[in-house]
Amino acid sequence: MAAINPSTRGILDRTSDRIFRCNHNSISQVRFNSALLPGMQSIALQTLPCYQTKEAFRMHVSAAMRELTGSVTNVEGLRFAIVVGQFNEFVTKPLMDGALRAFKTHQVKESDIDIVWVPGSFEIPITAQTLANSGKYHAVLCIGTIIRGETTHYDAVANAAASGVLSAGLNSGVPCIFGVLTCENLEQALHRAGGKAGNKGAEAAVTAMEMASLFYHHLSKLK
Ligand SMILES: Nc1c(NC[C@H](O)[C@H](O)[C@H](O)CO)[nH]c(=O)[nH]c1=O
Numbered sequence: 001m002a003a004i005n006p007s008t009r010g011i012l013d014r015t016s017d018r019i020f021r022c023n024h025n026s027i028s029q030v031r032f033n034s035a036l037l038p039g040m041q042s043i044a045l046q047t048l049p050c051y052q053t054k055e056a057f058r059m060h061v062s063a064a065m066r067e068l069t070g071s072v073t074n075v076e077g078l079r080f081a082i083v084v085g086q087f088n089e090f091v092t093k094p095l096m097d098g099a100l101r102a103f104k105t106h107q108v109k110e111s112d113i114d115i116v117w118v119p120g121s122f123e124i125p126i127t128a129q130t131l132a133n134s135g136k137y138h139a140v141l142c143i144g145t146i147i148r149g150e151t152t153h154y155d156a157v158a159n160a161a162a163s164g165v166l167s168a169g170l171n172s173g174v175p176c177i178f179g180v181l182t183c184e185n186l187e188q189a190l191h192r193a194g195g196k197a198g199n200k201g202a203e204a205a206v207t208a209m210e211m212a213s214l215f216y217h218h219l220s221k222l223k
């Protein structure tokens with residue numbers, strides 16, 4: 001293990017965007033700093049004893065540190081609910097189809113997916129929380145499309161949907177994934193439902209799989 005060089009400043013690890021620093025001369029006293037601001041170079045690092053090479057630091061930290069991630073390759077047997085808004089169905093249906101393709105790509109069985117249609121995005125949160133609280137699903141994917149009109153109703157619905165889906169996850173402890181488009185116009189929505197900006201439904205399904213596997217294989221086993 002490389003000796004700590006007292007004159008070395010903290011190591012900036014661009015891959016994880018964190019500063020790794022060591023306190024005193026003990027390599028066990030390793031602390032992480034939170035994510036860096038873009039203008040990292042302008043932030044003066046305290047001169048602290050630290051490793052001479054990042055690799056030496058990593059060898060030590062990796063011996064002590066666990067990194068937990070979910071993976072779409074680890075979803076066998078996990079069950080998913082999809083809550084989808086009927087409002088703007090010409091957009092939400094392609095979003096849902098994108099999600100189903102993503103689930104199929106990663107071998108999630110159709111029998112492990114339940115789809116629940118609700119009138120609009122405002123009705124998604126209560127439905128998501130009910131499904132999550134049932135204990136039958138490892139993640140709940142919420143799909144909707146909110147397009148701004150003439151009034152401020154857009155803001156009410158969008159804010160309610162976002163905060164509602166967040167609360168459903170926090171209240172239930174089951175990952176509730178926000179796959180609701182909030183768009184200024186129809187063109188923006190169509191671009192994100194299989195157009196030039198991709199399919200946000202498929203992206204949200206990948207997030208649902210990653211979170212479901214993270215919780216099922218790792219976080220649910222933390223003591
Ligand atoms: N304008 C949009 C709505 N509005 C309907 C609400 O979601 C809700 O169903 C109604 O307020 C009754 O509670 N919903 C969307 O999903 N997208 C919209 O653009």
Ligand SMILES: CC(=O)[C@@H](O)COP(=O)(O)O
Nearest residue numbers: 147148149150151153154
């Ligand atoms: C997001 C909405 O609720 C929107 O469709 C309503 O349109 P408007 O504000 O013109 O009534």
